[in-house]
Amino acid sequence: MEKLFDPFVLLFTAGFSVTGIWFIYKVYRWLAGLSSADRSLVFHGVFSARLWKALIETISESLIHRKVFSRNPRLGYMHMSLAFGWFMLILIGNIESTWYTGDLFKPIYVSVFxxxxxxxxxxxxxxxxxxxxFIMDLFLLLVLSGLLFAIVKRFRSRLVGLKRTTRQQPVDRLALTALWLIFPARLIAESMTCGAHGTGSFLTGTLGHLFSFAFSPSPLVLPTWWFYSFILSSFFFLLPFTRYAHIPSEPVLIFLRRFGVRVSIESPSFTDLNLHACSSCGICLDACQLSEVMPGKQVQSNYFNRALRNGANPPHQWDCLLCGRCGSACPVGVELIPIRQLQRPDTGIGRGLQLPGLVGKNGHKVTILYFAGCMTHLTPGIISSMRKIFDQSGASWHFFDADGQNCCGRPLKLAGQTQAASELKKKLEQDFLRSGAGLLVTSCPICFRIFNEEYRLPGMRVLHHSQYISELLEWKRIKVGPSGLSAAYHEPCELGRGSGILVEPGLVIRSLFHSDVTPSGEGLCCGGSLGGVALEPEVRKAVARGAAEQLTVNHPDVLITACPLCKKTFKPVTSIPVQDIAEATAHYLIAGSSMPERRKSTKVLGYEINK
Structure with a gap:
């Protein structure tokens, strides 16, 4: 076979080389910027089964886009056809060129052209x-069908199941235009070649045959290949500076995440990797409830990530509710909320806050500590209900923060006072462990998540009060008289999406009420989150009102939540009664329901009780 070269391939080679050099440099920086502990995780992960799991996930998510498919089949098909189709064109082109040349190691442009x-x-x-x-034409047709979906998404997003799409920056528009032109340019170049030589399969051969009827394709063969090479070159030159940097970055993120690396202040390069892996696909736009009440403002995570990636000041830093809906919806698995939280300590907001008093409750040899939390002290009905439940169950318990002077530290952390939050955490850890209790029950989902994820409490079990009540009912430590009412359950962000506590609240509600009419779908933020400190009250009320309308669409008699802050937020915006799950339980308690034979046991529900 004659020498496989033509000057037009130099355009593509130059652009591809720029992307390749950039990618090698970034991978080096991402790995070098990890902490020693995270580098150790990577080293050990390479020589473990996690490597193969990462490879499977890369195929599943970067090529097939399984998560997008499960959420939105039309959008999933668009992403899959473009990513998987293009990958197969490259792979099969390489196999075909190797088959006919017998050369395994050849310039990459040989396979492309x-x-x-x-x-x-x-x-x-x-x-x-x-x-x-035939196979190459089949995959080219697959890619072109995905391209059609992409064009529809850009101009009529609702047809592919999206209410909104990301507002592109000028450089992103250039890259997008180049991407859209790549495959039509390839189709025309290959069809011209097939028409000039009387060759081709069902797609390129047919189109080339039609060209040959209308005009002589031979003079246009080389110009169309020059154009195709130019478009490819343009895209690869632009890729490192646009949202399309996610194409090579996402597999790296998947591998490091599988190895156990997480966003942290000790490994800033992993945050940078997350930012580059964000494709600005726009799925988080519809997931964000602020999109409805703050139209036109770029508060969502894709805009936040883009600003950080470009070295700019993120817009609306303190408007985000930190509810986690965007992170749950993200098909790439970018750690959106931790990234936002890491940016807050440098802003200086919240420096004037005072460290809560560290009033310890030491020396009490009790089996259960009850930590109400700051927000619960603003809703005394929950506290009185928990007192009633504890007493009726026969538990040996102590109200740790009865004076309201203790805090888990999350509000301080959200306000940027990480050092104060760390000091508070250490003091509370000591106080909890010195109490000798084996169980810590809290009514605040924020406290529950912080205690479980960030506190070191060896030998101490941590439960949210919805879990505790569920176990009391299961073990018949308390008994309730079911009502004839219907109820809908609001899933607090930190409890459901944040901590994965989804089953127990439902079990309690079905024990208390005649029917559970909770609408299906992703958990909704109440709008009262401590995260959005800069949000106007009107915006918060609009979020709460919208969430309440969706939650009560089936006309429940009562709206149940499991968070004191959510209860306070919902009460002013709906005419339907709002109760915490503890209040509902206490209301339907049957007096004297604690079983004497259970009191004699020293191991019930995984912790000690009174004999």
Whole structure:
């Protein structure tokens, strides 16, 4: 075979080389910027089964886009057809060129422009015969169908199941235009070649045959390949500076995440990797409840990530509710909320806050500590209900923060006072452990998550009060008289999406009420989150009102939540009664329901009780 070269390939080679050099440099920086502990995780992960799991996830999410498919089949097809189709064109092109040249190590442009060097089998005899030309045409058609979906998404997003799409920056628009032109340019170049040589399969051969009827394709063969090479070169030159940097970055993120690396202040390079892996696909736009009440403001995570990636000051830093809906919806798994939280300590907001008094409750040899939390002290009905539940269950318990002078530290952390939060955490850890209790029950989902994820409490079990009540009912430590009412449950962000506590509240509600009419779907933020400190009260009320309307669409008699802050937020915006799950339980308690034979046991529900 003659020498496989033509000057037009230099354009593509230059652009591809720029992306390749950038990618190698970034991978080095991402790995070098990890903490020693995270580098150790990577080293050990390479020599473990996690490597193969990461490879499977890369195929599943970067090529097939399984998560997008499960959430939105039309959008999933668009992403899959473009990513998987393009990958297969490259792979099969490489196999075909290797098959005919016998050269495994050859310039990459040979595989990319193979149809220029080898026009393929004769048309129409080979149009529908299985072979390389047929398979390549099949995958090119797949990519072109995905391109059609992408164009529809950009101009009529609702047709592919999206209410909103990301507002592109000028450089992103240039890259997007180049991406859209790549595959039509390839189709035309290959079809011109096939028309000039009388070759091709069902797609390129047919189109080339039509070209040959209208005009002589031969003079246009080389110009169309130059154009195709120019478009490819343009895209690869732009890729490192646009949202399309996610294409090579996402697999790296998947591997490091599988190895156990997480966003942290000790490994800033992993945050940078997360930012580059964000494709600005726009799925988080519809997930964000602020999109409805703050139209036009770029508060969502894709805009926040883009600003950080470009070295700019993120817009609306303190408007985010930190509810986690965007992170739950993100198909790439970018750690959106931790990234936002890491940016807050440098802003200086909240420096004037005072460290809460560290009033310890030491020396009490009790089996259960009850930690109400700051927000619960603003809703005394929950505290009185928990007192009633504890007493009726026969538990030996102590109200740790009865004076309201203790805090888990999360509000301080959200306000940027990480050092004060750390000091508070250490003091509370000591106080909890010195109490000798084996169980810590809290009514605040924020406290529950912080105690479980950030506190070191060896030998101490931590439960949210909805879990505790569920276990009391299961073990018949308390008994309730079911009502004839219906209820809908609001899933607090930190409890459900944040901590994965989804089953127990439902069990309690079905024990208390005649029917559970909770609408299906992703958990909704009440709008009262401590995260959005800069949000106007009107915006918060609008979020709460919208969430309440969705939660009560089935006309429940009562709206149940499991968070004191959510209860306070919902009460002013709905005419339906709002109760915490502890209040509902206490209301329907049957007096004297604690079973004497259970009191004699020293191991009930995984912790000690009174004999």
């Amino acid at each position: 193979w149809r220029f060097f080898d026009p393929g089998p004769a048309f129409p005899r080979a149009a529908w015969q299985p072979g390389f030309a």
